[in-house]
Amino acid sequence: MTELAETPSAPAPSLTTRLELIPIVLFAAFAAAPLLATSSGAEGYVLSLLTRVMIFGIAAMALDLILGYGALVSFGHAAFLGLGGYAVGILASHGIEDALIQIPVALAGSAVFALATGAISLRTKGVYFIMITLAFGQMLYFLATSLAPYGGDDGMTLSSRSLVAGSGILENDFAFYWVCLFCLLGTYAFSRALVASRFGRVLRGTRENTTRMEAVGFQPFRFQLVAYVISGMMAGLAGCLLANQAEFVSPAFMTWQRSGELIFMVVLGGLGSLHGAIIGAAAFLLLEEFLPEILHAAGFFLSEETRSHLAENWKMVFGPLLILVVLFVRGGIMGLLRRPHHG
Amino acid sequence: MAEPLLELRHVRKAYGALVVTDDVSLSVEPGELHAIIGPNGAGKTTLIHQISGTLPPDSGQVLFGGEDITRLPMPRRVRRGLARSFQITSILPGFSALENVALAVQARSGSSFRFLGNAAQEKALNGPAMECLDLVGLSPRAYVPAGLLSHGEKRQLELAIGLATEPKLLLLDEPLAGTGHDESQRVVETLRRLKSRLTIVLIEHDMDAVFSLADRVSVLVYGRVIATDTPERVRTNPEVRAAYLGEEELV
Ligand SMILES: Nc1ncnc2c1ncn2[C@@H]1O[C@H](COP(=O)(O)OP(=O)(O)OP(=O)(O)O)[C@@H](O)[C@H]1O
Ligand SMILES: [Mg+2]
Numbered sequence: 001m002t003e004l005a006e007t008p009s010a011p012a013p014s015l016t017t018r019l020e021l022i023p024i025v026l027f028a029a030f031a032a033a034p035l036l037a038t039s040s041g042a043e044g045y046v047l048s049l050l051t052r053v054m055i056f057g058i059a060a061m062a063l064d065l066i067l068g069y070g071a072l073v074s075f076g077h078a079a080f081l082g083l084g085g086y087a088v089g090i091l092a093s094h095g096i097e098d099a100l101i102q103i104p105v106a107l108a109g110s111a112v113f114a115l116a117t118g119a120i121s122l123r124t125k126g127v128y129f130i131m132i133t134l135a136f137g138q139m140l141y142f143l144a145t146s147l148a149p150y151g152g153d154d155g156m157t158l159s160s161r162s163l164v165a166g167s168g169i170l171e172n173d174f175a176f177y178w179v180c181l182f183c184l185l186g187t188y189a190f191s192r193a194l195v196a197s198r199f200g201r202v203l204r205g206t207r208e209n210t211t212r213m214e215a216v217g218f219q220p221f222r223f224q225l226v227a228y229v230i231s232g233m234m235a236g237l238a239g240c241l242l243a244n245q246a247e248f249v250s251p252a253f254m255t256w257q258r259s260g261e262l263i264f265m266v267v268l269g270g271l272g273s274l275h276g277a278i279i280g281a282a283a284f285l286l287l288e289e290f291l292p293e294i295l296h297a298a299g300f301f302l303s304e305e306t307r308s309h310l311a312e313n314w315k316m317v318f319g320p321l322l323i324l325v326v327l328f329v330r331g332g333i334m335g336l337l338r339r340p341h342h343g
Numbered sequence: 344m345a346e347p348l349l350e351l352r353h354v355r356k357a358y359g360a361l362v363v364t365d366d367v368s369l370s371v372e373p374g375e376l377h378a379i380i381g382p383n384g385a386g387k388t389t390l391i392h393q394i395s396g397t398l399p400p401d402s403g404q405v406l407f408g409g410e411d412i413t414r415l416p417m418p419r420r421v422r423r424g425l426a427r428s429f430q431i432t433s434i435l436p437g438f439s440a441l442e443n444v445a446l447a448v449q450a451r452s453g454s455s456f457r458f459l460g461n462a463a464q465e466k467a468l469n470g471p472a473m474e475c476l477d478l479v480g481l482s483p484r485a486y487v488p489a490g491l492l493s494h495g496e497k498r499q500l501e502l503a504i505g506l507a508t509e510p511k512l513l514l515l516d517e518p519l520a521g522t523g524h525d526e527s528q529r530v531v532e533t534l535r536r537l538k539s540r541l542t543i544v545l546i547e548h549d550m551d552a553v554f555s556l557a558d559r560v561s562v563l564v565y566g567r568v569i570a571t572d573t574p575e576r577v578r579t580n581p582e583v584r585a586a587y588l589g590e591e592e593l594v
Contacts, residue, residue: 198449198457198465205446208435215395215433216508217421217450226456 022337023188023275030054030181034174047173048245053285054180055241057278058187060265062234066227067263068272069195071207072122075130076137077262080232082144082254083110084239089156089249099162099170103240110236111229113140118228122221137259144251155250162244170244180241184278187234191274194230203227267326270334279333291318346409348373348512348542349394349425354403356389356566363389364400365566371512376534376543378553378574381563387546388430390563391516394544395427396420407512422451424511428501428518430546436490440481440500443489444472447507475503478536480529495526502530512542519549531556554578562586 030050037046059081066072087106088099096102117136121129145153161170170176194200205213206220213220243249252258261284269280296311310317329336347370356364363386371377381387392398394405396417405413412420435443445468449455452467462468476482479499484492489500498518505513518534519527531552537543538556547553553560554574561571564586570577577583 193459196461196463197459198455198462200458201442201446201449201462202455205435205438208437209433211397211429212433212435212504213446214417215421215427215429216447216504217418218446218455219416219418223455 022279022334026275026278027181027185027188030184034177044173047177049285049289051173051177051180051245052242053282054177054184054278055238055245056262056265056281056285058184058241059235059238060262060269060277060281061187061191061274062231062238063262064266064269064271064274064277065191065194065234066224066231067266068274068277069200069207070203070224070227072224072228073130073263074121074133074228074231075256075259075263076117076133076135076140077231077235078254078256078258079113079137079140080110080235081239081242081258082140082249082251083113084236084241085243085249085253086144086147086150086239087236088162088240088243089158090150092158092162093150093156097160097163098166099164099240099244102162103237106236106240107233110232110239114229114232115225118225118232122224122228134256134259137254137256141251141254141256144254151250153251155248155252158243158247158249161247162240176244180245183237183241187237188274188278191234195274199223199226264322268322268332270332273334276332276334283333287318287321291321345373347371347406348408349544350404350406351390351394352404352406354390354393354400354405356386356393356398356400363566364393367403367563367566367568369561369568369571371542371544372559373511373542374539375558376538376545376556378545378547378557378560379563380547380550380553380560385563386566387563388516391427391514391544391546395425395514397427421508421510424509425514426505426508426510426512427514428505428516430516430520432494432497432501434489434497434500434504436488438489439486440476440489440492440496440503441469441472441485443500444475444503444507445469447504448472448475451508472507475507476500478506479503479533495522498522499526499530499533502533506537510541512544513537514544514546516546517548518545519547519552527552 033050034047037043040046059077063074063077066074084106087109088102091102091105117133121132121136124132150156160168161176164170170179195204202213202218202223206223210220239253242253265280265284266277267280268283269278270276291314292311295314295317296307299307299310325332331338349371351367351369354364354367355362367390379387379390389398393400396415400413404411407420407423407425412423442463448468448471449462473482473485476485479502481496481499481503484496489497492500498521502515502518518530522530527549534543534545534556545553545556557574559571560574560577562569562577562583569586570580570583572580
């Protein structure tokens with residue numbers, strides 16, 4: 001038993017260390033970005049775009065926790081973005097503007113919603129789980145549209161970003177950027193620890209074979225429910241940040257399209273690696289942002305008129321492009337990064 | 344005699360008009376190796392499903408250690424010491440052989456609601472897991488992803504996982520099915536060693552293995568137990584011969 005400790009647990013440790021490079025490079029890039037933003041001349045634009053990327057990175061990672069590690073396809077995860085956002089908006093409208101109160105309330109709200117809806121949804125499997133999470137998401141969406149005192153369909157504008165212990169430091173775009181990066185790093189580190197822990201190992205086991213897990217004495221439901229709650233809370237945090245980034249909340253935060261986009265980000269980046277979800281969110285949002293320009297540039301051999309048509313109708317290219325990635329790049333972007341090392 | 348470890352009372356299960364378990368009453372004494380034999384489709388696996396909690400019986404009772412567990416879900420039964428293996432291999436293909444077994448150790452040692460600490464590095468889990476792998480002769484393959492093991496090795500892994508739950512009663516559904524000659528010899532030897540430590544219910548088509556290992560044999564035909572006796576007497580039981588085994592097979 002003592003020699004056990006010395007035996008290498010992975011056949012190729014170099015592979016694992018090489019893969020660790022990806023998150024390191026990723027976070028280094030996020031840390032370096034503000035410096036580049038300053039020199040780019042379009043500082044505000046770059047910062048706000050990257051802040052959005054990080055916020056959606058948190059939300060996509062939250063989804064990856066249950067989708068990639070638990071095989072639970074939640075089609076209603078945008079509801080938690082909405083919960084987080086509305087917690088900030090509603091509290092602010094009542095004069096409670098401090099994030100130190102708003103965030104705990106948002107997290108608690110997300111946890112309660114996740115616990116209640118998860119306890120019901122997780123009793124179903126497969127496509128029924130997808131449908132019921134979608135239904136719960138829609139329920140919350142319609143609730144938000146009917147909240148007349150808080151803007152109803154139109155949503156509401158925040159008078160300012162949240163305070164932090166009374167200080168308005170988040171009004172500074174750089175400070176807000178660093179806070180978002182800190183949240184991203186924190187949730188990433190937490191999630192990494194989580195999936196490697198005893199709890200995470202049970203969750204990963206239920207993904208592979210629920211019957212086997214029951215046959216060694218685990219009750220998968222409990223683990224899935226706790227994972228669902230944790231994931232919901234993380235997405236709720238992303239919602240708080242998103243409301244602050246946009247300085248606005250509306251039911252659009254939690255449309256089913258948004259839930260679908262979150263799933264897309266996770267699949268695009270590669271399921272079950274956490275940083276893959278962040279990369280997926282980045283790829284999705286940056287592509288959405290720059291595809292018109294890319295198309296315009298790529299069509300240099302076409303007439304000016306066709307080029308601008310192409311750029312205007314970029315969504316016609318965006319959709320098929322996403323489909324192609326899913327079809328041909330198994331494992332998403334992470335799969336692509338991993339592949340060359342294998343052979 | 345001490346009270347039976349496992350007792351089935353008038354257990355019945357039907358799929359539509361097909362009665363798969365027909366008023367089965369059976370008791371398994373502590374420490375014995377109780378084999379259940381019967382032709383294909385006799386209802387052996389279905390019976391194991393009902394004992395382990397994979398399927399509920401339509402009527403009747405399952406008692407374990409004197410307590411009624413008929414309505415207890417499978418994980419709770421496992422925690423009471425009732426483990427099973429599957430006829431169709433059921434493992435976690437993406438986990439290493441060691442981790443497959445370590446998870447079973449984890450299930451019975453402390454809470455699994457621990458969110459920090461790397462489970463794969465826990466010596467308290469890997470140590471006992473390695474011992475179980477050793478017992479079935481799979482320790483050299485501990486770090487191989489279970490999905491890449493040979494069919495015979497997967498069968499051995501199932502056995503190791505079952506052992507790692509530290510069962511009082513182990514239900515084995517054809518542990519030798521599809522294993523090569525050497526592997527099946529090894530499994531038989533393993534079972535022989537385990538016999539002294541725990542109670543085993545063994546379903547097996549390999550008659551040499553059954554008659555060399557079993558203390559008692561029950562014969563199941565069309566969902567009914569037609570005989571429960573020592574291997575010698577089952578071998579010579581005319582009803583069993585008539586109903587089930589080709590005469591030459593038993594001689
Ligand atoms: N879910 C089900 N629905 C309908 N019939 C079933 C179902 N499961 C099993 N059966 C039938 O019940 C009978 C008993 O099946 P079972 O798998 O218990 O037999 P067995 O004794 O384990 O056979 P084998 O030796 O081939 O493993 C078979 O006729 C089978 O077709
Ligand atoms: Mg069977």
